[in-house]
Amino acid sequence: MREYLNNGYTYLLSRYNVDNGGALLASGSDEAVNSNLNSNVNYFNNGTWSSLKTFDEQYTNLYTGLWVVNTFLQKSPTAVVYPASDLAGLRGEAFFMRAMMHFELFKRYGGIVLATKPFTAGDDLNLPRNSVDEVVKHIVTDCDSAIAQIGPAWTRDWDAANWGRATKAAGMALKAKVLLYYASPLYNTANDLVRWQDAADAAKALIDLNKHGLLSKADFPSLWDYTATATTYNKEVIFATSASNINTIESNNAPIGFTGGLGRTNPTQELVDAFEMANGLPITDPASGYNAQNPYAGRDPRLNQFVIYNGATFKTGSLTRAVETFDGGLDNVLTNVNSTKSGYYLRKFLSSNATYNVTSITNVRRPWVLFRYADILLVRAEALNEAVGPDAEVYDAVNAVRNRSGMPSLPAGLSKDEMRARIKNERRVELCFEEQRFFDVRRWKEGETYFNRAVHGMKITKSGTTLTYTPFVIETRLFAAKNYFYPFQQSEINKAKNCPRTLGMNSIILSPGGSDAAGFQKSNMSVHFRSAVAGLLLLVSIHVTAQKRISSWGDREL
DSSP states (O other): OOOHHHGGGSSSOOOSSSSSSSOOOGGTTTTEEEEETTTTTGGGGGOOOOOOOOOOHHHHHHHHHHHHHHHHHHOOOOOOOOSSGGHHHHHHHHHHHHHHHHHHHHHHHHHHHOOOOOOOOOSOEEOOOOHHHHHHHHHHHHHHHHHHHHHOOOOSSSOGGGGGGGOOOHHHHHHHHHHHHHSSSTTTTOOOOHHHHHHHHHHHHHHHOOOOOOOOOGGGGGTTOOSSTTTTOOOTTEEEEEEEESSSHHHHHOOOTTTTOOOOOOOOHHHHSSSSSSTTTOOOSSSSSSTTTTTTTTBHHHHHHEEEEETOOEEETTTTOOOOOSSTTTOOOOOOSSOSSSSSSOOTOOOOOBSSSSSBBOEEEEOEEEEHHHHHHHHHHHHHHHHHHHHHHHHHHHHHHHHHOOOOOOTTTTHHHHHHHHHHHHHHHHTTTSSSSSHHHTTOHHHHHHHTTTTEEEEEEEEEEEEEEEEEEEEEEEOOGGGGSSOOOOHHHHTTTTTTOTTTTTSBBBOOHHHSOOOGGGGGGGGEEHHIIIIIIOOHHHHHHHHHHHHHHOOOOO
């Protein structure tokens, strides 16, 4: 039975390559553009994302994972587990993974069919979607079960062979995140302040556990590097996928002038402009000291930690030099189709120790981090500000994240609205490229504001030793109300005879649901996920696939 549980971990989503070409989901938001103009990640931006052109389709994968963990939950009470005292903790891990997979579906689709047992081909699979209220309640219940039954509070409370397994803190983090979504405008149209307080309390429970914290400013850039002794299974990471020993993050994203990097993720000027000056003032403030012709001087230190800009130093292996993204520079060769489309490259996640496209390559172990402590501090700040206003605890949580990076504390006396804006920007900066912005803008119901407009880059020309910086439009993007949720594939719609088309689209756009969300009628939204459980998943194939994945399990010691 342990093998079924261990196999469940392999269905957690690692997100360094969402299109099999090196793209991050960040390129489907205003954080970045993808240097490969043919990447399907562009469906999110060009108005073609629909039931006929789906992308990031995780429906089958996650319901397969749910079948695996539900099989464990169903069979483990009567199975032989040695020692028997391990059973409660193992079941706690399964409850966590079930909650996590439901949360990933919830983020994308809103109301979903809750998988509370391992469905079989003989079951009636013509099931209605559960409401958002029901989905959130079930996820929270599973989180509470995980928190109660898992013994280790954080990763290093496990013996070293089991580092990386779910913990009490992981269950607390997931609970805080799902309650934050539930409290947000997309789902909380009546702005029920109790929901915000519940999210704030859930985040505080994790903080009060006193097991996790922020890395130092010096160690923070290596947070994702599990090869480095100082940051392997570090205190800021609450839960992550298994760590893969790879160099593809670098080969996919490094500037083109560094041993043939593909430069896939190109940060936008919108993101770069969100980084304040080091004095804590936004670049739009006349008193900030910002110089448009020396735009990267005196900025928030995180800009250089997360984004590669012209003149910044970059290293891979023995090659270290200043990056040249000016027209005709070593990293902006106009005849190279992989040249940056924005004047910037991604630095976050990349390791200077990894090498690629050379005779002797060097890999670096990295997980995809699903929850980290800085995020939880910002969850606490956002939820508490909405519930009671910008009190001292709100300031303390935001300032902890800012001060760690070397940024000054927020000014005193901010109004609730002003604090909300500062927290949103702090999330935008601190958590950039981590798949937070893509979903944050949606839960804030601000997609039409941020994703339905042009994104910009920085054109840099060089004459002698003089550089001239000119912002330019890269592309104009489209976002409509239908894009708040993922569409089902057309093949699924054809099987869902009772599922109405919404928003004028020949696709299923999953309305949020719940008691206060307009447009969702649970009684007539019968989604036939038969193919996802009995057709697409093919339960026999699931079993075979599961066994193969069990035998190939490697990185996480279980």
